Amino acid sequence: MTRERRRASHGDEPGPGATGPASDGAGRHVDPDALAEDAVAVVARWLTEAHSSETPTERRSTDRMRAIIADPGGIGFTMRFVDRVARHRQDVLAAEQLVRLVTDRDLPGFLGPMDRLMLQAGARLAPALPRLVMSLARRRLRQLVGHMVVDAAPGPMHDHLSRRRADGYAMNVNLLGEAVLGEGEASRRFERTLELIRDPAVDYVSVKVSAIASQLNMWAFDHTLERIKDRLRALYRAAAAAPTEAGRTTFVNLDMEEHRDLEVTLRAFMELLDEPDLKGLEAGIVLQAYLPDAFGALQRITAWAGARSSTGGGDVKVRLVKGANLGMERVDAAMHGWVQAPYGTKAEVDANYKRCVDWALRPIHARSVRIGLASHNLFDVAWAHLLAEARGVADRVEFEMLQGMAPSQARVVRAEAGGLLLYTPIVGRDDFDVAVSYLFRRLEENSSEENFLHHLFTLRPGTPDFEEQAGCFRAAVAGRWKVGDLPRREAEVPPKGGGRFRNQPDGDPTLPATRRRLDALAAREFEPVRTTLTSTIDGIDAEVATARAAQAEWAARGASERCEVLRRVADELVARHDDLLLAM
Structure with missing residues (x-):
């Protein structure tokens, strides 16, 4: 199907009809492009307010991150410390890595005098006292990232949730952990997630299907789907039966990271919430805008949610994110000879994000699906806020940011938007190594010059940096209906090797055509x-x-x-x- 046909079949894209870019689908005429300049002005005001309201603790954290980014060796050193030293469970091996890290090269300039002294002393003592040194090193790391990752023990977690709610924030609790390899770990993670859902102090939980079901095999798609549904069904039923302190059911949000999990997660989400005993449950799912597939998925969910609500079904929420697993997607594609699933450029990702926001925040669509706009890009947040207000759907959008990341900006947005949801990762003291990949992604976001977060800690109105970011934002708004929306592996063919040897690309089980072909072969x-x-x-x-x-x-x-x-x-x-x- 061509892109033109696909768009015509939905009837919601730009064109001469009533639902073009200047129409919100309900008779109002709102020009999202014109709101872009208003959004730039709002961001300038927010930055000024955030900077002036920053607390001393927040300023120290901001200064530390600014120093890491500015130091050419800062990100690399921090990643090596987190990966090679902090994540080791064996103290002797971790101590060896600490000695190498400190002695093999000069310590980076961003380190303060106390941290520099502690590292040098630790490197000297580590061979003789590895247990003591590594205990102190991990404690120091937890101190440095404690504002981003919360202790999962009930006492500290409840205290944190209470403080944040008292400040006016809602909390989305996520038990950190990557895709599991064994069923034992999957069962442990599943039971821990069940405990969170049943905890009256927790009213919002995020979970990935790859964290509660091991060895997901897309070649056995139907079998994998049923395994996932069995696990999720238990979580949804627990959520429906466990009222929170506020008297509501716990909201369960389906996260995802890998492109391969997109279709199976969508299917599990929609099929389960159509089951009679879950028909009234409110729940949500994440879509990643760095996948061209996200726009079609948003349309599918919206159509399904509309049909569900028309028969008495509960509310559905879509959490829109940019996507933070690009490195792994590139490696996966290279290993199999595929085109990478995400867009090839950051400009395309930004444009697709704004297309999804524009489409979702039309009254005809927003009445079926609530939107969680998860972004630290203040231009995106301001534009979506103005667009939702102009279209009369402000009550159908919830703005979301990461716990501990740019708290002064979060405070300003919360005040203007009337609320803010904080994505709150939790991790047990004995499982701190599972937080490593989360911290890596945050470091990557801060180190990549293409990402807004890289500039956020130094961004000031009227500076060249501000104008550059505003220009990128304007370009993304202008190009939101021009960027491709077909899955890249359907629309593009991997380049041939020419005179060089290149293996035949592996079959891709994420493609419906591949699965249909396999089903036909089996018969x-x-x-x-x-x-x-x-x-x-x-x-x-x-x-x-x-x-x-x-x-x-x-x-x-x-x-x-x-x-x-x-x-x-x-x-x-x-x-x-x-x-x-x-x-x-």
């Missing part, structure tokens, strides 16, 4: 060619003689001719791909 009868095995001495001798004769002939062909023969063999293997699969 097909196949009788493989059966080779008679040689079982006599004379027969084996004859086979060996034939091979020896062929070796001389093969060597005489020359390198280029042998290469051509091998290419023809490869072409034949590709042509017989389906038969080979059936034979296996």
Whole structure:
């Protein structure tokens, strides 16, 4: 299906009709492009207010992050410390890495005198007292990132939630952890998530399907879907049965990181919430704008949610994020010979994010789906806030930021928007190593010059940096309906290797066409060619003689001719791909 056909079938994209870019779908005429300049002015005001209201503690944290970013070796040193030292569970090995980190090169300039002294003393004492030194090192790391990651023990967690709510924030609690490998760890994570849902002090929980079900295999899509649904069904039922301190049911939000999990998570989400006993439950799901697929997924969810609500179904929320797993997606694509699933440029990601926001914040769509606008890009937040106000759907959007990241800006946005949801990662004291990947992503966001967060700590109105970021924002608003919306692996073909050897790309089970092809193969009868095995001495001798004769002939062909023969063999293997699969 071409992009033009796809858009025409939805009837919501720009054009001469009533739902074009200047219409909100309810008769009002709002020009989102014109609101871009108003948004720039709002951001300038917010930055001024945030800077003037910054507390001493917040200023120290901001200064530390600014120093890390400004120091050429700052991010690298911090990542090495977090990855090689802090995440080690064995103190002796962690101590060895600490010694190497401190002695192999000069310490970066962003370190203060006390941290520099502690590292140097720790490196000297670590070989003799590894347990003591590593205990102190991990404690210091927890002090430095404690404003971003919360202790999961009930006492500290409840205290934190109470303080934040008293400040006027809502809390989205996320038990940190990546995709699990074993079912034992998956069950442990599942039970811990159940405990959170049943905790009256917790009213909002985020969870990834890859964290509660191990070994997700997209080649066995239907089986994997049912396994995921079994786990999620238990979480949803617990949420429906466990009132919070405020008397509401716990809100469960489905997170996701990998592109491969998109379709199976969407299917599980919609199919479960259509089950009779879960029909009235309110729940949410994340969409990542760095995937072109996100816009089509948003449209699917909105259409389904509209049908669900028309028959008495509960509210549905979509949390829009940019996406923070680009590095892994690139590696995954390179390993399999695929086009990477996310967009190739940050400009495309920003444009797609604004397209999703524009489309979702139209009254005709917002009445079916609430939007969680999760971004620290103040231009995005200001534009969405103005757009929602102008279209009369401000009550259908909730702004979200990360716990501990730019708190003064969060405070200003909360005051203007009438509330703010803080994404709050929690981790047990004994599991602090699972916070490493989360901290890595935050460091990557701060170190990449393309990301708004990289500039946030030094951004001031009227500076060249501010004008550059405002220009990127304006360009994304202007290009939001021009960026592609087809999945990249459907729309693009991996480049051929030319004269270089390049493996045939692996089959991609995330593509519906690949799964349909596999289903058709499974239903097909196949009788493989059966080779008679040689079982006599004379027969084996004859086979060996034939091979020896062929070796001389093969060597005489020359390198280029042998290469051509091998290419023809490869072409034949590709042509017989389906038969080979059936034979296996």
